Amino acid sequence: MAGSNPNAKPMNLTLNVWRQAGRHAEGKIVEYKVKDISPEMSFLEMLDVLNEDLLHAGQDPVAFDHDCREGICGSCDLFINGRSHGPEKGTTTCQLHMRKFSDGDTITIEPWRANAFPVNKDLSVDRSAFDRIIQAGGYVSVNTGGVPDGNDITIPKEIADRAFEAATCIGCGACVAACKNASAMLFVSAKVSQLALLPQGHAERKTRVENMVAQMDKEGFGACSNIGSCAAECPVGISLENIAMLNREFLVAKATSNNLA
């Protein structure tokens, strides 16, 4: 009996995996076979099996990013069978389990594709563009110490909850990967909305959105065409309402800020 399910039959699968030696190297899809994959395995554990096989055969294992394997760190980022994080809704790659696949399936695994996310190697991409966008203004400028008591700022529960929902973004980049335009609007909007909703963020409300959008454009992400793939593929369910809020914040900031640059 494999795992909890005594009827779980091991599967044999064909994997089409993107292999690329380094950032400037040519890449291609390479076919691999994996055998005896338990349906109880997570997708990444299936890749672990592949990598152990490759290593025993003296070949270079497939590089991919992962860490917490519980869906919160945002490291894992595989484009599986044409979808960000694979076929299951609201799920990161690490939480996708092989019981969602069937014996004999062919699975295509590619890295996130966006010029702003260059490939490091194989399936690992560089998402530091996201960090630079946050550095452009995704914070409240307070130093450690000298802040008021936590309860001096009252925040209606509804506002706190909405800010929280925007703040749950894990920065994985599935939105960019799924977007036809490789747009980062959902990511940027989540942070802008969180801080625009909360009173703590109001002091820098205008400069924040101006600077973060400017950085987003500089990184070479596409524009939003309100397609909605991003929100549909977001593993933590960041809503399109945030993008509307970003647009609104941007428009108001540009129209009313004192920034002439």
Added chain:
Amino acid sequence: MSWITKTLTSSIGRKLIMSVTGLFLCTFLVVHLVGNLQLFKHDGGAAFNAYSHFMGTNPIIRTIEWGLVLGFGFHIYEAFALTRRNKAARGQGYAQWKAEQNSEWTSRNMGILGTIILIFLIVHLYNFFWRARFAGDLPKMGGADVETADYDNLYLAVVSSFQLWWYVLLYVAAQISLGYHLWHGFRSGFQTLGLNHRKYIPVIKYAGYVFSVVVAAGFASMPLYFFLFTNERGEVVSNASSLLQSVASAF
């Protein structure tokens, strides 16, 4: 660059222009559709020609017309600019891409839909607008009324064009494209302006769906009607069913 050009050439700025021009063009569609309904009046084109004469000569309308030119111009220009930018954002594409599982076809194909509409627009403008305004080769209304005798008989030009099967086909295809374009574009315009509220977005969404169907069906009904049920002068031919005659006479 000044802050204005910087704003308007940013990714969101360009989208704002798309949105504002798009929604403005929606109002144009309404006016155009309502005006064109005069075609169905069964008065030999008198009302339609009077309407088109008014639209072609009234100084206020002629001024607004420039707004329309700008609206179309910016909408099309920004569409190309954004498409280029968006294509450039993903140099290397995916081997497998299943966007149909996470989004609507229309929203991903606004460019194709828009291009079909643009081709139609060029033909349409040439046939009617250009000929009326610049070429001046349209037939005149003639008749007893001295005031209207000199008006272009645009009605006749339109109705006779609608006897050509390929022209009708282009028309209908363009209206279907327009419908799909609006299906996404109407709601999208509000989203880009930041007008997304959980109370109102369902209203906007369904209003958009109704709008796109009504506009597309309204415009498409004209070539179809004249092609199927009338002769080249717009007279209902005898083999049309009586039901459709009564529908037509209701207009």
Added chain:
Amino acid sequence: MLLDSKIPEGPLAEKWEKHKFNVKLVNPANKRKYDVIVVGTGLAGSSAAASLAELGYNVKAFTYHDSPRRAHSIAAQGGINAAKNYQNDGDSVFRLFYDTIKGGDYRAREANVYRLAQVSVNIIDQCVAQGVPFAREYGGLLANRSFGGAQVSRTFYARGQTGQQLLLGAYSALSRQVAYGKVKLYTRSEMLDLVMVDGVARGIVTRNVITGEIENHAAHAVVLATGGYGNVFYLSTNAKLCNVTAAWRAHKKGAYFANPCFTQIHPTCIPVSGDYQSKLTLMSESLRNDGRVWVPNTVELAERLRKGEIKVNDIAEADRDYFLERKYPAFGNLVPRDVASRNAKQMCDEGRGVGSTGLAVYLDFAEIIQRIGADGVSQKYGNLFAMYEKITGEDPYKMPMRIYPAVHYTMGGLWVDYNLQTTIPGLYATGECNFSDHGANRLGASALMQGLADGYFVIPYTIGDYLAQTAPKPVDTQHPAFAEAKAGVQARTEQLLAIKGTRTPDQFHKALGHIMWEYCGMARNAEGLRHAKTEIQRLRKEFWSDVRVVGTGEELNQTLEKAGRVADFLELGELMVDDALARNESCGGHFREEYQTPEGEALRDDENFAYVAAWEYQGDNQPEKLNKEDLSFENVKLTQRSYK
């Protein structure tokens, strides 16, 4: 070397205030002349890097992740404690201090823990100001819940993602300093050695994991905020990349390692489903508030279950043994983590475990589902039930969950004094990386508190004391010690690549994890530990002759990274065993089977073991030297726990 914990004189409640006055300050104009390296960007690292940069120091922050936001602090679910007493239920700094000392089974330093409780209130204020969206009441004030059996509601939370929200807060503060140019951020850079110049910490050697480039970095002081070492067990609730390398290399350069055997086992994790298992997932402790833990009455029934001949719901009520309720009528299913864990293990050892591997017990919600309905249960635990179903494919509304204990947190770590300085001058350790505040067992919702306390409110004061006594001369990497350290790292990398053996780093890691879990896990005994020691030594020898790493050192080579980490775990594992063997008592997370009360509870020996075991490295394959820091308790009375 004599261990000097540098605890300030005076009454407990005044020590920190007094100490803050007594520490030397660095002139504001001079601060920009000092460089500080912070390794790790989790809660402790990000908060320290941001706060030090705000003060004016030049900070270099390092993480092996692609972004500081990936650190494993992000996975903490429950919440963060603070002695705010917002709920008017009798909480105070002293009560939080007392609970933490008692929860740690009297193996932590009073002064440190008291300071932790004191600054806990500042942490909440700081995080709120940063825009951390804590849960709120309808009136707009901060919400609290009680957690981990505490008798007061002092836990602040952001749904089940408190760690994420706090880390993103610290990450935003760090990002701001990066934008100002006060922090230079090095992502994808793994620290592989510490550089010592004239007996003080002066820099680190890193490997850029993308390019493979080995680099030297110099600074006036180095802060390690590199987390815990739970992954020595291979399977744990830690993230896959968590490792001991930075701390271990510092240890080998002279930093003492304290209480390495103190590991916390969490009772409610999703059990292992097969050999391929790569990590374990924690299910929130709150589930035990309403779930009932049981196994079948007989080995025979358990066997039939394991073979799939019968289903769990076929087992009659009379054939179920609710062993926690039976053994601990007063506390029932809510006994502390270590007690719940050990009892689950005992059931499985008896052959009454369930699941395919026989290493699981049931956590049954049938009773509460019947009482308040599935909807009511969904409102309380909906997200946890959904997560369980996603991982196991089983619906906990229809059948009981299967749970098993898993390694969760390591209380041990680099020995630090009151200033968080290790035994190496200029080398500091913060967060889970140090040993300081949790004694032999950590209370729920205290890890986040400690990480942020160290980073925001302790290290910014105490590091100044050291820097003020260091000349503000520029530091560089010209000293031969840097070249030597770099060469050492290069040689080791080449050595790993040159072995070209037959077993993968993961195979060695799993083998080590198995030894550690069997003999140095939930319950330990002298015989098993001695066996484990020889097993680890054998495995380590095999590793260095038979490990297989392919590729080169000049590229992204995740196998090479893994091999380096496993090599260090193979050394740490032996030290943990030594420590467990030397501590002839049971306390907190350390349960020696020889030392238990007649009822099977942990039996402390305060007479002989009320000390911190600080191990001193003596050279490769040499037994380490045990140094003892005696713990004195002047403000609390030592008592024996009882949950009967």
